Amino acid sequence: MLRTKKKIDEIFQGVIDENRSEDKKFLIAGTETSATAIEWALSLLLNHPDILKKARAEIDAMVGKDHLADEPDLSKLPYLQNIINETLRLFPPAPLLLPLESSKDCTIGGFHIERGTMLLVNAWAIHRDPNVWDDPTSFKPERFEGRENEAYKLLPFGIGRRSCPGAGFANRVVGLALATLIQCFEWERIGEEFVDMSEGQGITVPKAKPLQAMCRARERMINVLSEL
Numbered sequence: 035m036l037r038t039k040k041k042i043d044e045i046f047q048g049v050i051d052e053n054r055s056e057d058k059k060f061l062i063a064g065t066e067t068s069a070t071a072i073e074w075a076l077s078l079l080l081n082h083p084d085i086l087k088k089a090r091a092e093i094d095a096m097v098g099k100d101h102l103a104d105e106p107d108l109s110k111l112p113y114l115q116n117i118i119n120e121t122l123r124l125f126p127p128a129p130l131l132l133p134l135e136s137s138k139d140c141t142i143g144g145f146h147i148e149r150g151t152m153l154l155v156n157a158w159a160i161h162r163d164p165n166v167w168d169d170p171t172s173f174k175p176e177r178f179e180g181r182e183n184e185a186y187k188l189l190p191f192g193i194g195r196r197s198c199p200g201a202g203f204a205n206r207v208v209g210l211a212l213a214t215l216i217q218c219f220e221w222e223r224i225g226e227e228f229v230d231m232s233e234g235q236g237i238t239v240p241k242a243k244p245l246q247a248m249c250r251a252r253e254r255m256i257n258v259l260s261e262l
C-alpha cells in the first residue's frame with residue numbers, strides 16, 4: 035500500500051515538474067495565441083478582399099514565385115506586418131494580458147492603487163478606444179503606415195518587464211504562416227455572407243465559429259508546392 039502511494043506521488047510530482055518546465059510554459063503560451071491570431075487574420079482578410087489583394091501583390095513583388103516566403107523575406111513585407119498589427123489590435127488573443135500585482139503603492143490614471151493589488155489591463159478596450167484610435171472598430175492596416183513610434187498604444191504582448199518574451203518569435207510565426215498561405219493559395223469565403231467575427235470564450239479569445247474557407251493552389255506556385 036505504502037509502495038503504491040509512493041509510486042502515485044512520484045507520478046504526480048512528474049506531472050507537476052513537467053508543467054513547471056520552461057519548455058512547456060513556452061509551448062502552451064506560444065501555440066494557441068499564435069494559431070488564434072492566424073485564424074482571426076485570415077478571417078479579416080476574407081472579409082476585406084481588397085486588403086488581401088494588396089497583401090498578395092506585396093508578397094508577389096517582394097518574395098516572387100521561386101521559393102516559399104522565408105524569414106529574411108519578412109522585413110520586406112511591411113504591409114503584411116501592418117495586417118498582423120491591425121489583427122492583434124482588434125482581436126488580441128490575450129485581451130486582459132496576464133494578471134499583475136503592484137509591488138508598491140502607485141497612482142494609475144488618477145486611481146490610487148495599494149501595494150499587493152491584482153491588476154488587469156484591458157488591452158481589448160484600449161485597442162478599441164475612440165480617444166486613442168481613429169475609427170477604432172474598422173480593419174485598416176494602413177493606419178500603422180509611418181506610425182512605428184505609436185507602439186505603446188498597441189499592447190497585444192503587454193508592455194514593460196513582464197511583457198511577452200515570445201513577441202518577436204510570434205510575429206515571425208504568424209508572419210510566415212500568413213505569407214505562405216497568401217503566396218500559395220487563392221482564398222475565398224464559402225458563400226456570399228461575410229465571415230462571422232463573433233468572439234467565443236477561452237483562455238485565449240477564439241472565434242465563436244471556427245473559420246471555414248475555400249482555397250485553391252495558385253498556378254504560379256505549383257512548381258514550388260509540388261516539391262514540398
Ligand code: HEM
Nearest residue numbers: 060063064067068128131132191192193196197198200204
Ligand atoms: C500572437 C501570439 C502571442 C500573443 C498575443 C502573446 C501575448 C502574451 C501576453 C499578453 C502575455 C502577458 C504579458 C503581460 O501581462 O504584460 C504573454 C506572456 C507570455 N508569453 Fe506570449 N504571446 C504570444 C506568443 C508567444 C510565444 C510564441 C511564446 C513562446 C515561444 C510566448 C511565451 C510567453 C510566456 C512564457 C509568457 C509569460 C511571461 C511571464 O511569465 O512573465 N508567447 N504573452
